[in-house]
Amino acid sequence: MLKKIILGISIILTGVMLAACGSVDNLSSDTNSSSGSKSKTQLTGQTNSGYYQGVIKNGRYQTSKSRGVSVQQESNQFNIKGFENGLLNISKNQFSTKEYIFQEGQYLSTKQVEAWLGRKSKSNPTGLNPKKSKSTNPKTRTPVYLSQINEQDYMTRTGKSLKLSGMTVGLAINSVDYYKKTQYGPTFETDISNMEVSQHGKEIANQVLQRLRSKKALKNIPIVIALYKQASDDSLVGGNFFTYSVNKQGASKINKWTAIKQKNYVFPLQSSQKGPSQNDEDAFANFKSETQSFFPNLSGVTAQAQYTNGSLSGMNINITTQFYSQTEIISFTQYIQTAAQKYLPANAPIDITVQSTEGIQSFLSRKANEKKFSAHIFNSY
Amino acid sequence: MLKKIILGISIILTGVMLAACGSVDNLSSDTNSSSGSKSKTQLTGQTNSGYYQGVIKNGRYQTSKSRGVSVQQESNQFNIKGFENGLLNISKNQFSTKEYIFQEGQYLSTKQVEAWLGRKSKSNPTGLNPKKSKSTNPKTRTPVYLSQINEQDYMTRTGKSLKLSGMTVGLAINSVDYYKKTQYGPTFETDISNMEVSQHGKEIANQVLQRLRSKKALKNIPIVIALYKQASDDSLVGGNFFTYSVNKQGASKINKWTAIKQKNYVFPLQSSQKGPSQNDEDAFANFKSETQSFFPNLSGVTAQAQYTNGSLSGMNINITTQFYSQTEIISFTQYIQTAAQKYLPANAPIDITVQSTEGIQSFLSRKANEKKFSAHIFNSY
Numbered sequence: 212m213l214k215k216i217i218l219g220i221s222i223i224l225t226g227v228m229l230a231a232c233g234s235v236d237n238l239s240s241d242t243n244s245s246s247g248s249k250s251k252t253q254l255t256g257q258t259n260s261g262y263y264q265g266v267i268k269n270g271r272y273q274t275s276k277s278r279g280v281s282v283q284q285e286s287n288q289f290n291i292k293g294f295e296n297g298l299l300n301i302s303k304n305q306f307s308t309k310e311y312i313f314q315e316g317q318y319l320s321t322k323q324v325e326a327w328l329g330r331k332s333k334s335n336p337t338g339l340n341p342k343k344s345k346s347t348n349p350k351t352r353t354p355v356y357l358s359q360i361n362e363q364d365y366m367t368r369t370g371k372s373l374k375l376s377g378m379t380v381g382l383a384i385n386s387v388d389y390y391k392k393t394q395y396g397p398t399f400e401t402d403i404s405n406m407e408v409s410q411h412g413k414e415i416a417n418q419v420l421q422r423l424r425s426k427k428a429l430k431n432i433p434i435v436i437a438l439y440k441q442a443s444d445d446s447l448v449g450g451n452f453f454t455y456s457v458n459k460q461g462a463s464k465i466n467k468w469t470a471i472k473q474k475n476y477v478f479p480l481q482s483s484q485k486g487p488s489q490n491d492e493d494a495f496a497n498f499k500s501e502t503q504s505f506f507p508n509l510s511g512v513t514a515q516a517q518y519t520n521g522s523l524s525g526m527n528i529n530i531t532t533q534f535y536s537q538t539e540i541i542s543f544t545q546y547i548q549t550a551a552q553k554y555l556p557a558n559a560p561i562d563i564t565v566q567s568t569e570g571i572q573s574f575l576s577r578k579a580n581e582k583k584f585s586a587h588i589f590n591s592y
Numbered sequence: 593m594l595k596k597i598i599l600g601i602s603i604i605l606t607g608v609m610l611a612a613c614g615s616v617d618n619l620s621s622d623t624n625s626s627s628g629s630k631s632k633t634q635l636t637g638q639t640n641s642g643y644y645q646g647v648i649k650n651g652r653y654q655t656s657k658s659r660g661v662s663v664q665q666e667s668n669q670f671n672i673k674g675f676e677n678g679l680l681n682i683s684k685n686q687f688s689t690k691e692y693i694f695q696e697g698q699y700l701s702t703k704q705v706e707a708w709l710g711r712k713s714k715s716n717p718t719g720l721n722p723k724k725s726k727s728t729n730p731k732t733r734t735p736v737y738l739s740q741i742n743e744q745d746y747m748t749r750t751g752k753s754l755k756l757s758g759m760t761v762g763l764a765i766n767s768v769d770y771y772k773k774t775q776y777g778p779t780f781e782t783d784i785s786n787m788e789v790s791q792h793g794k795e796i797a798n799q800v801l802q803r804l805r806s807k808k809a810l811k812n813i814p815i816v817i818a819l820y821k822q823a824s825d826d827s828l829v830g831g832n833f834f835t836y837s838v839n840k841q842g843a844s845k846i847n848k849w850t851a852i853k854q855k856n857y858v859f860p861l862q863s864s865q866k867g868p869s870q871n872d873e874d875a876f877a878n879f880k881s882e883t884q885s886f887f888p889n890l891s892g893v894t895a896q897a898q899y900t901n902g903s904l905s906g907m908n909i910n911i912t913t914q915f916y917s918q919t920e921i922i923s924f925t926q927y928i929q930t931a932a933q934k935y936l937p938a939n940a941p942i943d944i945t946v947q948s949t950e951g952i953q954s955f956l957s958r959k960a961n962e963k964k965f966s967a968h969i970f971n972s973y
Binding site for chain 2: 255256257258262263264265267270271272274275278279281282288289291292293295296299313315361363448449475504505506507515516517525527535536537538539541542543544545546548549562564569570571574576586587588589590591592
């Protein structure tokens, strides 16, 4: 009998605890519990000041109104991740992660974005890509320029609610347009020059800004528009942002573009390719050769490297090898930690993931301006 | 001309640097460079005092003489990783990671281990598993008990060389023996009771100790033997060590076994299963429900939990979900960090990996006795 009562109390307590814990950072606490739970806005919490907090509504993450469009349309994953990460970095310069809260785009819907990404036509008057030309010749046809649109909303708190206080829109422009002449035919390519990427990107950006300003909620906020040049589908690294513009509240025409000097490379470079830094290439080559021959079986070592204003701003190294025991994984990881500190370029943030056919086995990381790599070895019981 | 000389010098310098850097921790530096490079022993370096340094010989990791036998023979990965990790932990209690250096087993060869793992027969007199019985009935046949052997060597430094100063041998005993009556026929199972696992494991351990002592190099070192009960092939968590014995130098018969109270669970528990702690189960259930409904699409949340002497000694949580953007990954990870700190049991080390169909996206970790989870979000350029 007593047991049942205690059990009953525990269930109630658990319920109360759950309700209390549900609001990680409850912004609008309504006294009316039923309507209160409907309109509850929370924040995700913050891992470190390098990330924005995100918005949770009614217990769920507030996903983008155009969620999934990019994932559906892009065939190169690196163009998606690089585009989104790069756009966040541009936003951080305008909207500090301390003051602003990130909200997934709420003003452009899937339908709208899909229409904008399409070609202009009678049935699709809002298409931002040129009308289909009669020519199907790679050099004379009109290619599809605009490939991805990413809207990011930046909110500030006023009292207990969030207010839209800024927006960043990324436009990803193809450097290669892939197309078919017949439905199941082979794929052809139209190369798009840097000049065309830039010119058409800027034209499209102006149209986008105008359209955004026609929405009432977006009239009086700063809107940042950034242009990204997509990498080709076979690239092992994403494209790069090359320019952005900050448009003050009300401005519906872009006055000024600021250039971004950023480029990504895959190490080891192809023999025909000219890299940005012989030192970094040598450093990577030394690390690679030191790592590669650790086991009797060879390890694969490649890297994505990002250069900003000519110097290394980040590197992701991927090592794949076959392990025959957990102790091999531990020894290898420790060895790599020593080798990484010895060989790899200083200052830039570097991640190293160690993989086997079974998935990730360990990973090492050094943040910007840290000296030592920290290592984590994945465990199993 | 000057350029060529500078280039020449750089190449020489690079070579010298490479040679110098090659020896992470050079133990035997021979003055004769040619023979010196042949016999060079190095150590891997140490990530933290929780891990042993490993042995590198002649620029390569000194792999086990029976490398790959377990990987070939075991069908449940968890039984391999859990076995090896568990054995390391037992070793650490006998051979401190500060004083001792780990060396992959050098005294049992692939041929030997394969013979020992076989059934005893005319052609395989050293087989440690019983002769094949005529009966193929699951209850009356003689099953295969011994399934894995893992030898770990523990070295100490004397001057510039390493000396074998201890050994740990793990023996993994089947709790279920899988067999076929005809070559391509269906698989049958013989269940092996805990009593049998223990009894046969201990008998085999005595034979192994005797055999090891017959090798000259192993006569006068302490040898630890530990017994592991393997999980069934369909288990989502590995088996567990249940006893070990420390045998002083010279001792060729095991006098004393020390029990290990350790068990692994998969959370959420099956409804029929009785868990070790209702509190931990509730904590996990709360974390799971909080996490699972973050996105409109459901996330999968499971965990491996290890209990030692009745209390939680470690947990690996695996979350799989579908992400539609990098910002979703960032928001989700930050949210999980808050939720993990709020809900999950204190004190025990906990790892959380967040995966999508594209592989690992982020990971969070809290070491034993730490309060906060650290998070890492994988990036791409």
